[in-house]
Amino acid sequence: MGKSASCFADVLSEFAKLTDAERQAVERLEERQREIRRGTLLQCANEPSSEMFILRKGLMMSYVLLDDGSRQILRFLFPGDMLGLPGVIYTEAPETLCALSDCTVCPFDRSALSELLTEQPRVGALILILSQIERVALTDRLAILGRTSAKVRVGALLLEMRDRLCTTDKNITDSFTLGLTQEEIGDATGLTSVHVNRMLRQLEEEGFIRRENGRVTLTDEAALARTANYVNRYQGLQLGWLLPAR
Amino acid sequence: MGKSASCFADVLSEFAKLTDAERQAVERLEERQREIRRGTLLQCANEPSSEMFILRKGLMMSYVLLDDGSRQILRFLFPGDMLGLPGVIYTEAPETLCALSDCTVCPFDRSALSELLTEQPRVGALILILSQIERVALTDRLAILGRTSAKVRVGALLLEMRDRLCTTDKNITDSFTLGLTQEEIGDATGLTSVHVNRMLRQLEEEGFIRRENGRVTLTDEAALARTANYVNRYQGLQLGWLLPAR
DNA sequence: CGCTCCGTTGAGGCTCATCAAATTCTGTGG
DNA sequence: CCACAGAATTTGATGAGCCTCAACGGAGCG
Incomplete structure (x- = not known):
């Protein structure tokens, strides 16, 4: 495998072989790169957000705070994950994104996603699949929380x-x-x-x-x-x- | 609003105006129609499934059974919802789909979805958005289950x-x-x-x-x-x- | 060296599950 | 239309599981 130019393209390749054009389009999401320290918030619940990220290195989490002060961690985020899509489709982000270790992230503008989806429909379909995998992982956790010791x-x-x-x-x-x-x-x-x-x-x-x-x-x-x-x-x-x- | 030819197109239209071509492509998902009785299972957890559905009328739910016999309802399904996508991307469906009332559903083959996604990328993007809305609704419930009375x-x-x-x-x-x-x-x-x-x-x-x-x-x-x-x-x-x- | 964060352990109490039974509702056939 | 069976709702009593509060030890760090 080695160090590819794009973490996210590697993830997508697990599901389907990408054409050169597709791979190049995906790589554009990771043109910029940013190092963040443990504890950094990339997105805050109830605040507007227009940026998304590919996580390249490190461990992150998304969570919400209820107003009694308790916290529910929704998801842990690993290298290759795309972060912040829920945040950009709402006027206010539904969750907070926080680094659990020092991390490397690649920020990209939501317009980059928009272009990618309209110009590379197969990539769009793969992103939909990723979204569904995440959905199923969440429903698994829902059953665990609701029904187990x-x-x-x-x-x-x-x-x-x-x-x-x-x-x-x-x-x-x-x-x-x-x-x-x-x-x-x-x-x-x-x-x-x-x-x-x-x-x-x-x-x-x-x-x-x-x-x-x-x-x-x-x-x-x-x-x-x-x-x-x-x-x-x-x-x-x-x-x-x-x-x-x- | 009135009775449109396609429930699902109506849902998508709430988010973006569809072109005629897009609407026609979406309508193809609802060409066939089937009445089902209360209690009918459209898809069973841990069984293969190759069909998806648009719910046109009635109330349904998706759930899983844990092996101590307890049940966790994952989601309630309403007219205009697309059902069964998680079921067709896995070799075995992760959840059961069950009618809570007499319902009308429109079954379609997964190849119909594949065609729609590759030929109408904007529709694909809208379906991705729907998937994200559902994701956020699920994380809301996760927080409710994990942290509230x-x-x-x-x-x-x-x-x-x-x-x-x-x-x-x-x-x-x-x-x-x-x-x-x-x-x-x-x-x-x-x-x-x-x-x-x-x-x-x-x-x-x-x-x-x-x-x-x-x-x-x-x-x-x-x-x-x-x-x-x-x-x-x-x-x-x-x-x-x-x-x-x- | 002191501070803070994290892990560990104990005691006691509250929330919700379990079990059981009575009552009302629903639908079905006579 | 009524009688009946099964399902759903309601209520009570009891106890388990998990939370709360509290205190202490150890590791990392300025």
Whole structure:
């Protein structure tokens, strides 16, 4: 694979071979590049926004704050993800985008997206597919939050993080550094950090995981996936029908 | 408005004026039409599916069953909605589509979508926008499930249902028939039907709503919306930048 | 060296689930 | 039109799961 000129083109290529023209058009989204520090906000909920981003390096999250002060993390964002589309279609962004580590992002104007969609319809179709994958991942989390116990929620988060980290770093198998505080895990799973702590401990005691200073090892991945109804939504796709070979 | 040849074209027209060619292409999705009875399943989770639908009349839902037997309702579906896209991009559908009332649906093959996307890029862009609106509605629900009390969850569901019913029936203001059992409300909000019952009663006692055999009246909509952080995601859109007038 | 952030642990209380049963509503066939 | 069966709603009692509050230890950093 190596360092491609475009992270996002690499993601799209997983689903369909791009023509040269398509690849060039996609690469234009990543012409500019910006380094941001951990904690930086790229977009703020309830504020106007006209920029979007491709995340090139690092870990980010999107979240909302409710007015009792509690936070719900909606999604973790990984290299190759396109960020901020919901923000630019509304007059006020529905969510906040925040860097969880130092990151590299490529900002682009919404007009760049508009051009890309109208001039490269196949790319538009692939972006729609990505949007649907994200949708399904969100509905999975909805079911987890609505219908499962704290222990299962934490386990499901670990599985999802592992799988998403894998797409960036193919070396990862069952051991990885999470890069999240227990409070962040709690805000993603609808729990308090205190209870997350107890659940991690319990998962460890019951032999599902092992922990050594920030590093997590899944020791019984199959059992974890079974209790959490977990499915990796970046696999099992069938897109042959969508884009005729040309 | 009147009876247009295409429900879906009417939805798209809310966001951008369609050309004649675009409208015709969209109308092709609704060439066939099928009446289905309450309880009919159009698509089953974990089974292959190659068909999609436009819902023309009635109320449907999508849900998943966890293997402890509990059900999470993911989304309620209203006339003008496109159904089943997540189902056709995966080899096995991620969710079940079920009719909550007698419905009229227009089935179409996935190749019809493929053609539409490649031949009418602006329509593709609009479908992407619809997909993003749905995404934001889902993240709103994620925050509700993760971070709010049972009472707020039920209140938020009432508000959302009212707003979605409004787009079909412009007469509705603050009073409407919900068309859901308390068990269904529970499965959508992550509660038991017993607790939904108590919350409805409490909302009534506290003057937020009134109920008369299946009909709900929102008597203090503003307060309800405030406590639930509710935003109607079909409003507040800004799409002028997306599709150049032609 | 002190400060802050994060993880850890304990005690107690509230919210919501569970179980059970009575009552009302709905629809269907006689 | 009525009788009946099944579904949906309502209510109560009990307890589990998770939150809240509080305190302490350790790691990183100025």
